[in-house]
Amino acid sequence: MKILLADDERLIRLGLKSMIEELYPNVHRFFEVENGEKLLEQLETDMPDLIFLDIHMPMLTGLQAFSRFHERQIPVVMLTGYAEFSYAQEALRLGAIDYLLKPASLYEVRATMEKAASLFGERELLLKKDYELEFEKILDLYTSIRFLQTPRHVLPPYTAVLFYIDHYHKETFKNDLDELNTMLSAISSRHGARFTLTFLPTGEICYLTSTAVPPEEFQKELILFHKTSGCVATGFHISAGDLSQLFAQFEAVQKAESLRFCVGLGSVLSEKERLTFSLLLPFSDLLEKLLIARQTDDVIGFQNLLHTLSHFSYEKEVFELCDDSLNRILTMESGTPASILSYGQLLEFLRQMTSQNQSIDLIDKINVYMEEHYMDQIGINTIADMIDISPNYLSKIYKLKTGEKFVDHLTGVRIKKAMELMAGGHTATVRDTAERVGYFSTRYFTKVFLKSTGISPSEYLKGHMLSEGNPAVP
Template sequence: MPSIMIVDDETIFRKGIRLMITDMQSDWIVVDEAKDGAEALEKLEELQPDLIITDIKMPRIDGIQLQYIVKERYPHIACVVMSGYNDFQYARESLRLGAKDYLMKPFQREELYVLLAKLQEEWLMDKRTNQSHGMDQQVQNGMRQHVLAGLLTGSVHHGEAELLENVGIQFPHAYISCLIAKLDRDSVTDERYYQLNPSLFSIYIQQFIQESLDEYFKGYVFIHHETEVVALINHEQVASIHGDIEKLTNRIRKEIRVQSNFTLTFGLGSPAKDLESISKSYKEAGLALLYRLVIGGDRLLSNEIVAEMNMEKHDWHAADWHSLNQYVQEGDLANVQQQASLYVTKLCQEWKDPEIIHQQICKMLLHFYELAVNLAVVKQWLQNTDVKQVLVEIYSYSSSKELIERCQKLLGDLTICIGNRQKKMVTSPVEIVVRYVEEHYAESITLNTMAEIVYLSPSYLSSLFKSKQGQSFIDFLTEKRIEKAKLLLLHSDEKIQVISDSTGFTNIRHFNRVFKTIMNRTPSEFRDGKTIAVREPFKVK
């Protein structure tokens, strides 16, 4: 039975349409309702209805945006749009996107019934066709995505024309230019960005650009990374291509700003003469896009435009991280976030070269990485990544807002890690050392190691430990190791060499010497005698 989801921000319309369909006594069933496009997308993955009946104007994700995303993610789902008289231009846009029809509010139930009867016939025909061809098309689409990505990395060459043909990729004209589109994060509120899945913005942008591109050029638009949409534009002329693409991107930016209330920045590479040169065009587009850091977004950036910029460099003194460093070590999260934002903002204002901005931020992060190493919190801080990956990631950002958010996250996490470790120090550094020795006596342990763990100097820890425990740290460590060795000698058949190794001694000769000094007998004599001498607290000679 064919299924329907109803999407409208007015409850009365949703309930009214559901009642009409129920009264129709047809095969159509209403599987669910949604109050806007965002809620609909949350439910689509599970429900997979055959038809969506959606209003045009709704909060968060409207009907137009919903159709763009559905067209990319669920091309088998049909759409019917509802609109008021004043929204007809939006309904026309929906029809251009492939909507099956539109209903002008308020509509009569007979009008809905005729439409659904027609769509049911189409659904039955499509179902029979898709059963034989649907999977093949899905596989081809996946392969096409991989081949397009391979063109960007240079792993697909001119001699592999048959591979392109097999997945439906054709470049009939002489040149190919790479265009990268990225959402301007500062044009979207945090609430809106994080309330939705950020990848939905890329899907919407991809479909929007593809629709616009198809009117003027031959080309392919795809999502290369979660936040990066790439267009490979095939064209015959070189002389006018920059101006033509600039007109296209200006139109796209204007329409997206009006319809969806956010902005895009484009990076454009130089025309490639063959498949091998596409990767060069892609790199050039990415480099041009980096200058969004310097001159802002909502524009087209290319080598030609960047070359015309005044790249005069300002004097920049050695970066001063004193305040930021102090707040991180003090666990002052609020001030860390503020200082990180100020630091990145100042860099972007003072420098006209994105490469130097990235370099300065990486130097700052390396400073804090060294601090994390010294405080033994690197693993807790970076979790499943490492500092190299972090630095590479920094170079991928071309938005000051993204850089600020990433630096705030990194330094905020480090601040929390240090704060958590310092909370443990509230009990007693000596207790932590004692517990550590109990658990790790078989490992290589030094006073310096313990000092780093409890954030004290070795000399101060040595003095504090002796005053609290009544013996030096080395005597305490040695006593613990000998106690473990005695238990193994008395209650196991392990060889003395094995016992020496398993209790933290560097070699058996050292073990024998220390054991005899403390117990007045060798390990072998102790094992044979089966007695333990009573003694005063010992001191290693």
């Protein structure tokens, strides 16, 4: 926690800090002020998680200062003498969580800190939930209608990492996600920041936090993660000063994610590294398409891509830039150890790769599932789990095979079903229609419907009700 010590006596501040440090070594960060005016100034620059506040201070008393910021609901512990108990009662009325008689004992400070920690934990859980839900809403709106609302909780500066999963195993993936969440939670806690971990509609696992975290910090944790995980996770680090910049960076990473097959597989690539190795993109994109063709048993597509790769113009430059990632991904995908040292060896290795996948039309299977479950809260991770493939691979496969994004097709299915329900007289209100096709926000459904059809759902519903001679329902 960030703890603010507000007392005009330096020895009191020092004593409190020493006792808290003795109880919880290297856990909390401390700030100190010696009067009420400086306290209010501090609150404008850095919001603490807990304040120890002396009732009597020069210039502006603790009680006067508290009366000005108590609506912010920052946990406050009042520091008071025996003769000031009535003031302590007033502080409790304003919302102080406790008070300490000076000089406080170690036992009393421990009890107060335990109460504060419990409240802090409860408050953080609620704020983290608000953070997660708001980002999900921002993500939905941006994905569907490119609209960015002003955030209340998901505030800049932003650090994000988009994770791409290779060597996917359905049996261990849930545990892997839990481990990843634990790892990222530890990083966020060290910075005193909230975070969210969610799937983007395009299949990436997205970590987002509202503070600056350097890529090196994720690198260390990811090494530990791979010692126990059943998959290989590669992260692309992003820094952004606002939401527009954040989503622009998401799109830039999505255009460069195939780089992991040539450099940095299983690590976290910084924006600088992503730009440095951008010369590899024509080659890495071809390689990714080859691996997808193999996964989907697309023999003709595989051979055509292999032919294109055999006429690639910059093979020497490619091998000068590649690290061991190329051999690692080919080993994982083929089940055969790869130790490729030349472009010719690469082409020969790829020619010998044979698909072990059962011939199956994944796209048909995905589309049938969407037609049957459009009304449920399904996402790309739901279907990826069903067909035993990583979400980021599924997103790529769907776009390559259909020319359409998975999320756009799902939206199209839902809007088509909504129109059928309203035209057939099966729903009487926009809200009922929205809920029956998988949208739980009528406002959001209205925006998506309007963008897809050029008409609002209420106008569409009214038009069909009037054509059938029924009175319009507001």
